[in-house]
Structures are given as C-alpha cells and as structure tokens.
Amino acid sequence: MDETILARRAVIVPLGDAAVLVRFADRLDDEANRLVLALVAALEADPAEGVVEIVPSLVSVLLRYDPERTDPIRLAGEIGLRPPGRARRGDRHRHLVSVRFDGPDLEEVAAALGLDAAGFIDRHNAAELRVLATGFAPGFVYCGFHPETLVLPRRRRVRPLVPAGSVLFAAGQTAIAATEIPTGWHVIGTTDFRNFDPRRDPPTQLAAGDAIRFEGR
Structure with a gap:
C-alpha cells in the first residue's frame, strides 16, 4: 500500500563542485521526512543522469554527481520537474x-x-x-x-x-x-x-x- 505525499517545493543548493543538497524544510517535521524518503525511492527506481551517490538525512537529500555527466543546474532542473512522490509502505522492513x-x-x-x-x-x-x-x-x-x-x-x-x-x-x-x-x-x-x-x-x-x-x- 502506498501513502500519498503532499507536494512541497524543495530548495536545491550546490555543495562544492560535485554535489547538490535537496532540502524540504529548515526543521524536522513528518511531511518533510516523508518527502525525503519519496525522493530517494524515486531516484533509486529511476536514477537521475550522473548521480553517483544518494545520501538521505532527516529533511534533505545529498546527491553526489559526476561533473563529466551532469552539472548542478541540469540536475536541479531534473529534480524540480519530478512530480510529488509517493512513499512506499508495503516493502518496508x-x-x-x-x-x-x-x-x-x-x-x-x-x-x-x-x-x-x-x-x-x-x-x-x-x-x-x-x-x-x-x-x-x-x-x-x-x-x-x-x-x-x-x-x-x-x-x-x-x-x-x-x-x-x-x-x-x-x-x-x-x-x-x-x-x-x-x-x-x-x-x-x-x-x-x-x-x-x-x-x-x-x-x-x-x-x-x-x-x-x-x-x-
């Protein structure tokens, strides 16, 4: 069974020369954390071009990328265009x-x-x-x-x-x-x-x- 996640605009900021941070809130709340999980699930099911590591946190997701395959503007655009996610419940351990x-x-x-x-x-x-x-x-x-x-x-x-x-x-x-x-x-x-x-x-x-x-x- 899936649980629908409410839409919330993410803030996407570059970190160094090979990573971006996708942040859903400035403080911990349930919706922001579920959006983190939904984004991670979506990226694992349909990887973004050039992303080499996905690191979820409480209210944000760090994406490390290969600079030869993508750049922060292209990656931010791809993440921003993805539809609101759904957090899967049935396959949780x-x-x-x-x-x-x-x-x-x-x-x-x-x-x-x-x-x-x-x-x-x-x-x-x-x-x-x-x-x-x-x-x-x-x-x-x-x-x-x-x-x-x-x-x-x-x-x-x-x-x-x-x-x-x-x-x-x-x-x-x-x-x-x-x-x-x-x-x-x-x-x-x-x-x-x-x-x-x-x-x-x-x-x-x-x-x-x-x-x-x-x-x-």
Missing part, C-alpha cells in the same frame, strides 16, 4: 528492538511528561515508529514520531559520552547509539542491538523508511 529501560534519565523524563516510569514505557512502546534517518555517528538511528504527549526537549547539558547501545529520547523521537558518543538526549535505556558492524556489507541493518517497534520493561 520491520524491526523489533528489545530495550532495558534502565537509563539514568528515565524517571525524570516520565515525571516531566506527567507519568510514572511504567506509564511512560507503555506509551513509548505502544506505536510503531519509522526510521527517519541514520547518521551523525556510525549506525546512529533516529526513530519517530511519538505523539505530542511524548514530546520533550533535549537536556540542557551534554553528557560527554554514552556507551554503544544507549537508547535515547528527545524531540518526539527515540534514537539508538551504535557507538560511544556524546549526547544531549535523555538516556532512557540500553539495548543489545547494534546497528553498526564494519565487517558487514552493508555495515548497518536499519535504513530510512523502515518500521521499528520497541519492547521491554
């Missing part, structure tokens, strides 16, 4: 990730949302989320969106390092750290799941557009 909700910020997060820890966990795990993007650090994955009742800003202070497998929560999203990283997100738990292994090809298991559900206590 689905993942179930087990979490130990033992993070140091769990109680504080629950209280800030007017819940106890058990109530927060139940609501957190209730709905299937979408993998919005991967990146920032190897295997780092952004998952959303939680309902407005579960939206909380990031922490005011950054933790210098959290271990791989940390389950993070902020801004209506849950994230999973696959490597040791600094973070300003709330740490709500840990998981044995790792979304990065340099020995694999590809090195990550989750991809933007995949469906994900969390379980555990």
Whole structure:
C-alpha cells in the first residue's frame, strides 16, 4: 500500500563542485521526512543522469554527481520537474528492538511528561515508529514520531559520552547509539542491538523508511 505525499517545493543548493543538497524544510517535521524518503525511492527506481551517490538525512537529500555527466543546474532542473512522490509502505522492513529501560534519565523524563516510569514505557512502546534517518555517528538511528504527549526537549547539558547501545529520547523521537558518543538526549535505556558492524556489507541493518517497534520493561 502506498501513502500519498503532499507536494512541497524543495530548495536545491550546490555543495562544492560535485554535489547538490535537496532540502524540504529548515526543521524536522513528518511531511518533510516523508518527502525525503519519496525522493530517494524515486531516484533509486529511476536514477537521475550522473548521480553517483544518494545520501538521505532527516529533511534533505545529498546527491553526489559526476561533473563529466551532469552539472548542478541540469540536475536541479531534473529534480524540480519530478512530480510529488509517493512513499512506499508495503516493502518496508520491520524491526523489533528489545530495550532495558534502565537509563539514568528515565524517571525524570516520565515525571516531566506527567507519568510514572511504567506509564511512560507503555506509551513509548505502544506505536510503531519509522526510521527517519541514520547518521551523525556510525549506525546512529533516529526513530519517530511519538505523539505530542511524548514530546520533550533535549537536556540542557551534554553528557560527554554514552556507551554503544544507549537508547535515547528527545524531540518526539527515540534514537539508538551504535557507538560511544556524546549526547544531549535523555538516556532512557540500553539495548543489545547494534546497528553498526564494519565487517558487514552493508555495515548497518536499519535504513530510512523502515518500521521499528520497541519492547521491554
């Protein structure tokens, strides 16, 4: 089953001498992220001349191209003329990730949302989320969106390092750290799941557009 994507004009800007950035918004929202996924799906099904790499982000898509086969004006024109896309749902991979909700910020997060820890966990795990993007650090994955009742800003202070497998929560999203990283997100738990292994090809298991559900206590 397909889900129709609302039309939104993209801003297309050159990056260096061999890439353009197709940006759908200046801040994260659901429509912009779905447009990213739709554009990626369209370009994978019908590649644009000269494009050698497609790198999706939360609200934008980086297109690297071969300067001998195309140029930024021609590429921007081709992207701009493409019709509004459709995000495919039926062929998405689905993942179930087990979490130990033992993070140091769990109680504080629950209280800030007017819940106890058990109530927060139940609501957190209730709905299937979408993998919005991967990146920032190897295997780092952004998952959303939680309902407005579960939206909380990031922490005011950054933790210098959290271990791989940390389950993070902020801004209506849950994230999973696959490597040791600094973070300003709330740490709500840990998981044995790792979304990065340099020995694999590809090195990550989750991809933007995949469906994900969390379980555990």
